[in-house]
Every structure is written in C-alpha cells, then in structure tokens.
Amino acid sequence: MSRAQSLSQAQLDLRQNAAALDARFHEAGWVAEEHGAVVQRLTGMLMFGRGENNRQGPVDIYLEASGLTGADRALVEATVRRDLAEASTLVYNLALDGEQVAEARGLTAASLSDDLGALEYAISDVRQAISLFREINEENGGGEDDLSLQIGSLELASERLSQAANALMSRRRELRNTPGS
Numbered sequence: 001m002s003r004a005q006s007l008s009q010a011q012l013d014l015r016q017n018a019a020a021l022d023a024r025f026h027e028a029g030w031v032a033e034e035h036g037a038v039v040q041r042l043t044g045m046l047m048f049g050r051g052e053n054n055r056q057g058p059v060d061i062y063l064e065a066s067g068l069t070g071a072d073r074a075l076v077e078a079t080v081r082r083d084l085a086e087a088s089t090l091v092y093n094l095a096l097d098g099e100q101v102a103e104a105r106g107l108t109a110a111s112l113s114d115d116l117g118a119l120e121y122a123i124s125d126v127r128q129a130i131s132l133f134r135e136i137n138e139e140n141g142g143g144e145d146d147l148s149l150q151i152g153s154l155e156l157a158s159e160r161l162s163q164a165a166n167a168l169m170s171r172r173r174e175l176r177n178t179p180g181s
Helices: 009-027 037-048 058-065 073-103 109-140 148-177
Strands: none
Touching: 009 073, 009 109, 058 109, 073 109, 073 148, 109 148
C-alpha cells in the first residue's frame, strides 16, 4: 500500500489545502520570499557582504503581482480588502483541516510530522502576509482606508491555525509515547 493510500481523508485534505494556500499566497504576492530565502539572504549578507540594493520590498512585489503598480488608491484599497478576506478564509479553512486531523483516528507519529510540516510552511506564509498588509495599512495612514479590522481577522485565523498546529504536536507526542507505536 502506498503512503498516500494510508493517509486519512483529513490528512489528504490538510496537505492539499496547505499546498493550495502556499501557492495562492506566493502567486498573489502576499508572500515575497520563498521558504528559506530569508536565511540564504542573511547568510549572503554576513559572509559575502552582499547588500539589498536591488531588492524590491514586499509592498512593491504585492502591487506588481496584483497588477496594481501605479493604480489609484481606491483600487488598491478595494483589492487589499478583497485579498485580506480571501487570505483569512484560506487560513481559517486550513485551521479547520488541522483540527480535524488532530481528532482523526488511525494516525501515526510519522504522518503527523508531515502534516505539521505543511502547517509550519503555511504559518510562515501567513506571518509574512500579515506583515505585508500591516505595512500597506501604515503607508495608507489609517482614516477611512484603515485595514485594521480586516488584518485583525487574518490574525485571528492565524492564531487558530497555530492552535491547530499545537494540537497536532500534542497528538504526535501522545502517539510517540504510546507503547507499540
């Protein structure tokens, strides 16, 4: 039996939705750097003296990915609000997947490690997206354009995702400590 066939439907859903979240966050420009790129960039700076002179900032990357470079403020704001709602929904749904896996039967500690890895990548993506949207909100200067409520929704979804990851860690620990596993 292949490894994929031995996974529960909840685990398959979690992994598929985590991959979809990662792809969407990168495609939309909500995440400016690939996993591990920050460490590689800092290592290059420390070891080889490479600077960041030619690097685009996260907001510029987002605006370019969204086709909003040079767009008027109202269009940017409307797009950011829509993107925040979509990001929150994706994160919330992945958190639900994680909660379902934590409650599923027939799991192994090894398969839960892979599930945790998928959630950790998602959590990293979400943190970068939150940082991006906070920066956009700061650049807008608040007022009618304030995005704090929408960013707060994404932060709540992120917290729920972190709690789901913690539940998976606890479940994995439990399985590792069970005799015969």
